[in-house]
Amino acid sequence: xxxxxxxxxxxxxxxxxxxxxxxxxxxxxxxxxxxxxxxxxxxxxxxxxxxxxxxxxxxxxxxxxxxxxxxxxxxxxxxxxxxxxxxxxxxxxxxxxxxxxxxxxxxxxxxxxxxxxxxxxxxxxxxxxxxxxxxxxxxxxxxxxxxxxxxxxxxxxxxxxxxxxxxxxxxxxxxxxxxxxxxxxxxxxxxxxxxxxxxxxxxxxxxxxxxxxxxxxxxxxxxxxxxxxxxxxxxxxxxxxxxxxxxxxxxxxxxxxxxxxxxxxxxxxxxxxxxxxxxxxxxxxxxxxxxxxxxxxxxxxxxxxxxxxxxxxxxxxxxxxxxxxxxxxxxxxxxxxxxxxxxxxxxxxxxxxxxxxxxxxxxxxxxxxxx
Amino acid sequence: xxxxxxxxxxxxxxxxxxxxxxxxxxxxxxxxxxxxxxxxxxxxxxxxxxxxxxxxxxxxxxxxxxxxxxxxxxxxxxxxxxxxxxxxxxxxxxxxxxxxxxxxxxxxxxxxxxxxxxxxxxxxxxxxxxxxxxxxxxxxxxxxxxxxxxxxxxxxxxxxxxxxxxxxxxxxxxxxxxxxxxxxxxxxxxxxxxxxxxxxxxxxxxxxxxxxxxxxxxxxxxxxxxxxxxxxxxxxxxxxxxxxxxxxxxxxxxxxxxxxxxxxxxxxxxxxxxxxxxxxxxxxxxxxxxxxxxxxxxxxxxxxxxxxxxxxxxxxxxxxxxxxxxxxxxxxxxxxxxxxxxxxxxxxxxxxxxxxxxxxxxxxxxxxxxxxxxxxxxxx
Numbered sequence: 001x002x003x004x005x006x007x008x009x010x011x012x013x014x015x016x017x018x019x020x021x022x023x024x025x026x027x028x029x030x031x032x033x034x035x036x037x038x039x040x041x042x043x044x045x046x047x048x049x050x051x052x053x054x055x056x057x058x059x060x061x062x063x064x065x066x067x068x069x070x071x072x073x074x075x076x077x078x079x080x081x082x083x084x085x086x087x088x089x090x091x092x093x094x095x096x097x098x099x100x101x102x103x104x105x106x107x108x109x110x111x112x113x114x115x116x117x118x119x120x121x122x123x124x125x126x127x128x129x130x131x132x133x134x135x136x137x138x139x140x141x142x143x144x145x146x147x148x149x150x151x152x153x154x155x156x157x158x159x160x161x162x163x164x165x166x167x168x169x170x171x172x173x174x175x176x177x178x179x180x181x182x183x184x185x186x187x188x189x190x191x192x193x194x195x196x197x198x199x200x201x202x203x204x205x206x207x208x209x210x211x212x213x214x215x216x217x218x219x220x221x222x223x224x225x226x227x228x229x230x231x232x233x234x235x236x237x238x239x240x241x242x243x244x245x246x247x248x249x250x251x252x253x254x255x256x257x258x259x260x261x262x263x264x265x266x267x268x269x270x271x272x273x274x275x276x277x278x279x280x281x282x283x284x285x286x287x288x289x290x291x292x293x294x295x296x297x298x299x300x301x302x303x304x305x306x307x308x309x310x311x312x313x314x315x316x317x318x319x320x321x322x323x324x325x326x327x328x329x330x331x332x333x334x335x336x337x338x339x340x341x342x343x344x345x346x347x348x349x350x351x352x353x354x355x356x357x358x359x360x361x362x363x364x365x366x367x368x369x370x371x
Numbered sequence: 372x373x374x375x376x377x378x379x380x381x382x383x384x385x386x387x388x389x390x391x392x393x394x395x396x397x398x399x400x401x402x403x404x405x406x407x408x409x410x411x412x413x414x415x416x417x418x419x420x421x422x423x424x425x426x427x428x429x430x431x432x433x434x435x436x437x438x439x440x441x442x443x444x445x446x447x448x449x450x451x452x453x454x455x456x457x458x459x460x461x462x463x464x465x466x467x468x469x470x471x472x473x474x475x476x477x478x479x480x481x482x483x484x485x486x487x488x489x490x491x492x493x494x495x496x497x498x499x500x501x502x503x504x505x506x507x508x509x510x511x512x513x514x515x516x517x518x519x520x521x522x523x524x525x526x527x528x529x530x531x532x533x534x535x536x537x538x539x540x541x542x543x544x545x546x547x548x549x550x551x552x553x554x555x556x557x558x559x560x561x562x563x564x565x566x567x568x569x570x571x572x573x574x575x576x577x578x579x580x581x582x583x584x585x586x587x588x589x590x591x592x593x594x595x596x597x598x599x600x601x602x603x604x605x606x607x608x609x610x611x612x613x614x615x616x617x618x619x620x621x622x623x624x625x626x627x628x629x630x631x632x633x634x635x636x637x638x639x640x641x642x643x644x645x646x647x648x649x650x651x652x653x654x655x656x657x658x659x660x661x662x663x664x665x666x667x668x669x670x671x672x673x674x675x676x677x678x679x680x681x682x683x684x685x686x687x688x689x690x691x692x693x694x695x696x697x698x699x700x701x702x703x704x705x706x707x708x709x710x711x712x713x714x715x716x717x718x719x720x721x722x723x724x725x726x727x728x729x730x731x732x733x734x735x736x737x738x739x740x741x742x743x744x745x746x747x748x749x750x751x
Contacts, residue, residue: 033657034673072445258659258676270654277649279641280406280672280686281658282633291662296407296673297642304660312642 002080004136005116005198006045006053008038011125012216013098014162014179015243019364020344026242027055027124028063030327030345032255033295033310035273036067037242040127042083043271045120046074048132051081052116055124056103061087067274074272086110099216101208112202119201121217123192127240127251129264130193135233139195144231146200146221148174149193151235156180156187159250163241164190164218166232174230177218190218191235238264249342249362252308252325256291278311286317295328302332310345323359327367341365372422372508374453377569378491379423379507380482381414382475383441383499384431389621392744393721398430400499401437402625403704403722405632405641406672406687408650410619411441413504414497415456416648419447421507424454425489428499429478431471434460440651447649459485474590480579491572496592498566502628503616504639504646505567510610514569520605521575523548523597524567526612536563537593541609548607551597562609565616568592574605615639626719626740629685629702632670653688663694679709687722701733710749718743727751 011026020029027038038055045053053076057064068085071078088103104111111119118139120132130149139147150166153159160180166188167176180187194217196204208220215223221230238260240251255261265271278297283289288303297312302319310328315321318334326332326343333350340357343349344367352371357363365371387399394402400411411428418426426449428441437458444456459482463469472478479486479496486494493514495507505524514522525539533555539562540550552558578596582588588595600607615638619625631639641648655674660666665680674689679696687705692698695712704722709715713726716733718741726732727749733741 256659258661261656261659265656267654271656272654275652277647279648280632280670282637282642283666283669283671285668287666287668289660289666290664292660293657294660294671295657299642 002049002051003116004050004052004118004120004132005111005114006041006050006132007111007119007121008041008045008053008055008124009100009121009192010056010058010103011123011242012100013095015125017242017248018245019366020245020248020342023344023367024060024063025057025124027057028060028067029242029248030310031127032252032261033293033308035271036063037127038064038067038124039271039273040129041122041124042068042074043269044122044128044130045132046076046272047269048130050120050132051076052084052114053082054084054086054107054110056086056088056100056107057124058088058098058103061085070274073274075270084110096214099214101205101216101220104205104217105209108202108205111198111205114198116198119194119196119198121192121194121201125242126191126193127238127242127264128191128235129237129269130235132195135195138233142231143229145196145228146230147195148177148221148230148232149191149235150188150232151191151239152186153189153239154186156189157182157185159247160187160189160241160243162243164192166190168232172232172234174221174225174232176225177222188232188234189239189241191239191241192218194221245342245362245364246360249325249340249359253306253323253359256293256306256308261293276311284317302334325362344369347371372511374424375489375491377423377493377495377507377511378486378489378572379414379418379426379495379497380479380486381411381418381426381428381497381499382478382566383411383428383437384434384472384478385498385500386432387500387620390625391622391742393622393625393719393742394433395744396433396436398432398434398437399620401440402619403687404502404619404625405629406670406685407653408648409440410502411437411499412447412648412650413502414499415441415444415447415449416646416650417503417505417507418495418497419449419649420646421505423495423507424449424451425491426456427459427482427485428456429472429482430458430460431478434458446651457485474588474595475592476579476582476588476596477590479575480583480590483576483579486572486576494570494572494575496568496570500620501565501616501618502639503565503612503614504643504648505612505614505616506646507567507569510567510569513608513610514571517546517608518606519569519608520571521597521600521607522569522610523607524565524612525562525609526565526616527561528563530558530561533558533561533563538563539609546609546611548601548609551593551601551607553593562611564593565612566592567612622719622742623740626702629670629719630683630700632685633668633683655689658686661694664692679711693728700735710751713747713749715743717741 088106208215284301295311301317302315307324319332320337337354341363383400617628661678671686678694689706693711710728712729718733721744725746728751730749
């Protein structure tokens with residue numbers, strides 16, 4: 001798999017997660033207590049034996065730069081492999097110019113210099129498990145020019161908004177890439193994941209730039225479709241696309257199903273992340289905890305139900321946390337009752353009393369806020 | 372501390388035979404502790420946090436796992452330039468045959484060449500089997516301020532237990548050690564040696580060279596080196612340590628030290644972000660507490676899955692407690708499994724052990740803690 005360059009893209013200009021994304025790109029969001037979203041695509045690459053990985057980041061790169069500072073974390077030999085963070089200056093004139101192609105072309109020399117024969121492009125805002133060794137094999141066997149990964153879903157009306165979809169013919173040939181506007185239940189959600197030769201990738205980028213200043217990779221694939229053999233490969237299993245606060249919330253909640261989460265993360269397919277050397281969780285006598293995922297370093301004396309709790313969180317006696325996603329280093333004080341909230345890092349919920357929302361419209365408590 | 376001023380040597384060769392089946396295949400310093408740690412993580416993290424860059428780990432008994440665990444030092448950040456953790460098992464030398472370490476002092480003597488190659492001013496000698504957090508740099512400051520030849524860390528113990536320890540009799544105002552008594556029948560002081568020594572290297576080197584040639588010596592710090600220094604009129608000082616310190620030499624004391632973590636006082640306080648204890652990183656997902664679980668006073672780490680009841684217990688990495696199981700006053704070591712409906716009480720369950728469905732293990736009224744080192748058959 002050393003013949004493959006792994007590329008992880010930023011979330012692009014069609015997607016915005018209110019609140020959380022004010023502080024960091026989606027790929028740097030905390031996820032399932034101890035991870036960041038980026039850990040999933042990088043671990044997929046690493047577990048597939050790929051050791052040359054480029055991560056593209058636009059605005060607010062700090063947390064991602066900190067997180068990806070060490071290849072060893074991802075089980076990549078730092079002498080042979082490389083985990084590269086590539087910045088691109090987002091256009092301030094108009095967000096429409098901030099396409100994936102713009103990010104790639106700004107770093108074209110780095111892509112051109114890479115010795116790998118193939119590229120796998122995958123997004124930094126989706127979470128799934130994929131063995132790219134297998135995907136590359138099926139790509140080569142099929143003889144296709146481009147292989148696109150998709151998942152068949154039956155909830156495209158309310159979920160995967162603004163994701164792309166694939167129209168396929170009977171031979172799994174891609175006939176069109178289109179945006180999901182919620183018009184039908186059943187759709188083939190394009191996982192923004194593509195396999196092709198690096199040469200073709202570079203060629204497509206040049207063509208995209210010539211076509212239009214706002215042309216994206218999926219646009220140029222659509223345009224060049226009649227000249228290329230583009231095929232879809234179906235992915236099965238857990239898939240989360242983080243496109244808004246609700247999908248972020250749902251993606252966490254869904255993994256409270258242990259069978260599902262242990263398929264995504266297992267000893268045979270570990271998801272690597274940076275350690276913070278937090279100690280185990282200390283549950284006091286008054287703690288009541290049910291159906292929850294709890295990261296290390298927490299001190300819990302209150303009630304926690306159906307929730308995902310990040311590292312080093314303190315939940316005091318008398319506090320009640322239900323159906324919440326609580327990010328690291330937060331404190332939930334006595335007599336605070338939270339329901340269906342996403343609590344961002346370092347927040348201190350002290351005097352807030354009861355804050356309630358519903359699962360279809362979860363609330364958000366900002367980072368560093370004291371309320 | 373100036374870089375390279377003090378080098379640490381950790382004595383990690385002991386078997387810890389009172390830990391019975393826990394140390395069948397691993398040396399005592401490699402025994403698991405506190406959910407996610409191994410005992411040797413404590414002195415190594417203390418070294419890293421104290422600014423000590425070079426650490427020698429003297430291994431002997433069943434050292435394969437321990438050697439690979441400490442090698443490289445990256446787990447404690449001790450792998451930067453001019454730092455490192457070095458595994459030092461007994462070795463064959465050009466001018467003499469292969470010899471085991473005959474005692475704590477001999478282990479250092481046989482590695483004089485290693486220490487010389489770093490040319491430190493001071494040497495810190497530690498044992499690899501105690502649980503505590505300590506800033507050795509403060510102890511070095513004390514050593515220097517007293518112009519001491521040797522400084523020994525001591526901790527006050529209850530007077531009635533003093534006869535179990537090596538006791539330092541000191542001058543109350545200067546803290547200079549006047550007498551050292553190993554397990555005295557009639558102790559005159561309650562200051563027990565913690566087995567932590569700082570020596571001015573030049574002097575210790577001389578003492579060790581002489582000690583190696585002495586046929587009557589046990590080659591032991593407590594029995595030989597310290598008494599010889601006192602007899603020579605050298606300046607020995609007692610550095611009084613305030614804080615949590617525990618020798619985890621027996622199943623009962625190992626269990627107790629784990630239980631201390633869930634004590635309200637939590638004197639060890641492993642959540643102190645200013646003095647973290649570093650260990651091997653686990654890749655398991657966060658702990659999952661199931662819909663029917665009951666958790667009451669517990670210390671639980673990453674990768675465990677709790678579907679039953681856990682009360683007053685410490686749960687290590689990758690443990691499963693199944694539905695209907697009740698775990699009370701128990702330590703479950705890494706990867707152990709408690710089957711449906713099983714009851715585990717007042718036990719210490721060795722890593723990887725499987726307790727079958729509806730099995731019952733341990734006795735709430737027992738004086739000693741039950742070590743469960745083999746699978747327990749259940750109804751499955």
